[in-house]
Amino acid sequence: MNDPLRVRVTGPLARYADGFRAELAARGHAPGRQALQLQLAAELSRWLQARGLDVSDLTPECVDRFFEMRRARVRALYVSPRALRVLLDHLGDACGVPEVCPACDLQRCATGPR
Numbered sequence: 093m094n095d096p097l098r099v100r101v102t103g104p105l106a107r108y109a110d111g112f113r114a115e116l117a118a119r120g121h122a123p124g125r126q127a128l129q130l131q132l133a134a135e136l137s138r139w140l141q142a143r144g145l146d147v148s149d150l151t152p153e154c155v156d157r158f159f160e161m162r163r164a165r166v167r168a169l170y171v172s173p174r175a176l177r178v179l180l181d182h183l184g185d186a187c188g189v190p191e192v193c194p195a196c197d198l199q200r201c202a203t204g205p206r
Contacts, residue, residue: 094123094127095123095127096113096116096117096123096126096127097113097128098127098135099127099130099131100134101130101133101134102134102137102141103135103137103138103140103141104137104140104141104145104146105133105136105137105140105147105179105183106137107134108133108147108182108183108186109130109134110112110180111182111186112130112133112178112182113126113130114127115178115182116130116178119178123204126148126168128169129178129179132175132176132179133179134171135162136158136176136179139158139161141153147183148184150174150177150180154166155173155176156173159172159173
């Protein structure tokens with residue numbers, strides 16, 4: 093599926109999907125890449141929901157557990173926290189959720205240094 097408008101996000105990230113889609117477009121991502129990023133966000137959202145977690149629970153440890161599961165299923169595509177960089181940036185800006193830095197695996201406040 094290469095159409096980002098056809099990707100359905102349910103669960104705790106659903107309310108951020110339209111803004112995330114718009115941010116991807118504003119950053120110049122091609123529709124196919126937008127769709128892949130939205131599919132990853134949808135998978136993360138379902139994973140959070142299945143565990144009774146919310147956006148505020150996106151700590152480095154939580155993201156690591158998600159990617160452990162993902163690496164067991166998908167061997168090559170979007171299997172590290174870097175794949176969530178744009179989504180985590182968007183969530184930090186949209187709702188002030190602490191941001192996870194995939195490069196150093198540290199959590200930092202959205203108002204802190206970038």
